[in-house]
Amino acid sequence: MSTPPAPSPQPDDTQTRARRALADAVREIEHHVAAAGWDAPVRVFALVRTRTALTTEPGLADQLAPEVLAAARADDQHLTSVEQEGLPAAEDLEHLLGGLTWPPTVDGAAVTVERVVLPPGAEEDLPADPDAALAALLAHPQRQDVRLAVAVLRDGPSWCAVRTRAHDDDDAVGQGPDLVPGLVEAVRATLE
Incomplete structure (x- = not known):
């Protein structure tokens, strides 16, 4: 009698849910920033796991939409973004991010920034x-x-969204984990 084969390893469900929650948070942040229009300043967001935040700050439930509360109850990886106001003055994005640090209660960070790009070789x-x-x-x-829009979780995953002014539509936003690797690493460094 032969032994049945061992089941193949399944991907870590927690990591899959964390990646999905991060992608959802980036889409939400990007849509929020897009609603304000173009020619906007750099914006920075702390990312916190909603369920944990509700445990430590029960009054937060009164500020969140019912669908957000339901999503947080259904998934412990669900994220809430908190825009940071009163950012320190900095001569550029690199210096701004270099001066940011986050307390351990912050699970991730996100930044939105506008840039002008040229096709390869034009520079x-x-x-x-x-x-x-x-x-x-x-x-x-x-x-x-x-x-x-770039976000990173303290425990690993990253997600990016890119919108062009020429194709300024929610359905035309490019997304992926490492679309802007230099900015991903700069945001990740704020969490160390």
């Missing part, structure tokens, strides 16, 4: 002078304005 023709390069970039006929 080679930009002038060396920074002011002249900026003027050329802004006047370039192939420039694309994009909004990036």
Whole structure:
């Protein structure tokens, strides 16, 4: 009599749910920021697991929509984003993120930022002078304005969303775990 084969390992359900919750939080953040329109400043969000936050701050339940409460009851990985106001002054995004730290009660962080991008190779023709390069970039006929939303959980997963001004529609937002690897790592560093 032979022994039945061992069941194949299943993916970690907690990690799958965490990744899905993070993707949902990024979509929500990106849609929220998009509703305010373009030419917006950098925005930063703390991400907390909703069920845990409700345990430590029961009054939070009065501020959340019924569907959010139901989602939190159904999934302990559900995330709530908390926009950070009064960010410290910084000369650029790198310095802003370099100055942020989060307490252990924050499970993740997200940032939204707008950028101008050019097709590959187009940057080679930009002038060396920074002011002249900026003027050329802004006047370039192939420039694309994009909004990036990037989030990372303290315990690993990341998720990104990219919206272009030229295709400014909720159905045209690109998404994936590592679309903006440098920004993913910069946000991850705020959690260390």
